Amino acid sequence: xxxxxxxxxxxxxxxxxxxxxxxxxxxxxxxxxxxxxxxxxxxxxxxxxxxxxxxxxxxxxxxxxxxxxxxxxxxxxxxxxxxxxxxxxxxxxxxxxxxxxxxxxxxxxxxxxxx
Amino acid sequence: xxxxxxxxxxxxxxxxxxxxxxxxxxxxxxxxxxxxxxxxxxxxxxxxxxxxxxxxxxxxxxxxxxxxxxxxxxxxxxxxxxxxxxxxxxxxxxxxxxxxxxxxxxxxxxx
Numbered sequence: 001x002x003x004x005x006x007x008x009x010x011x012x013x014x015x016x017x018x019x020x021x022x023x024x025x026x027x028x029x030x031x032x033x034x035x036x037x038x039x040x041x042x043x044x045x046x047x048x049x050x051x052x053x054x055x056x057x058x059x060x061x062x063x064x065x066x067x068x069x070x071x072x073x074x075x076x077x078x079x080x081x082x083x084x085x086x087x088x089x090x091x092x093x094x095x096x097x098x099x100x101x102x103x104x105x106x107x108x109x110x111x112x113x114x115x
Numbered sequence: 116x117x118x119x120x121x122x123x124x125x126x127x128x129x130x131x132x133x134x135x136x137x138x139x140x141x142x143x144x145x146x147x148x149x150x151x152x153x154x155x156x157x158x159x160x161x162x163x164x165x166x167x168x169x170x171x172x173x174x175x176x177x178x179x180x181x182x183x184x185x186x187x188x189x190x191x192x193x194x195x196x197x198x199x200x201x202x203x204x205x206x207x208x209x210x211x212x213x214x215x216x217x218x219x220x221x222x223x224x225x226x
Contacts, residue, residue, distance in 0.1 A: 043218050046215070049214060091158075104174075107156060
């Protein structure tokens with residue numbers, strides 16, 4: 001039973017355009033959501049997060065939107081750059097990673113930004 | 116400041132052999148985790164620890180054991196390796212309420 005779903009295994013976007021990566025979750029107890037970025041042969045690196053008390057969080061070119069009623073979040077990258085090409089993982093937890101509720105990850109979406 | 120260091124980076128085992136994967140962090144983090152990444156499966160939690168001397172099972176714990184004898188180290192053991200344990204293993208650590216910091220992974224092949 002997958003609690004965090006990324007239904008698009010891959011996405012291709014032209015350089016300079018917007019990339020939108022989607023994520024759905026089933027556990028209504030999740031209250032902290034994160035996006036990680038992973039390059040080949042490296043570990044995932046933290047990108048941006050959002051708490052359930054907000055519906056938007058922005059950091060430079062990256063914005064995460066949270067729709068609690070739909071149990072859906074999305075990551076927007078504007079403008080997309082070739083260096084953004086990577087696998088993006090959505091993750092969720094309860095109580096902001098209290099330790100007793102570790103992060104649950106989606107399967108990832110491979111983003112390719114074409115120059 | 117090395118962050119999270121995993122050793123070895125690569126390893127090939129034969130079915131039935133045993134080995135230990137080492138994870139060390141220098142950030143004084145309380146929490147440590149072991150995940151495995153398989154094609155099309157994302158990151159799945161094997162075991163985790165919320166402090167020195169404590170461990171807990173994650174989503175896919177079977178066939179693995181862990182120990183957290185020191186705060187900075189988290190060991191993952193395979194007692195009798197199976198081909199199904201061929202994977203990339205990631206260790207991570209964090210403070211409570213903060214994002215996880217990952218190591219660069221150990222690629223394990225079991226033949």
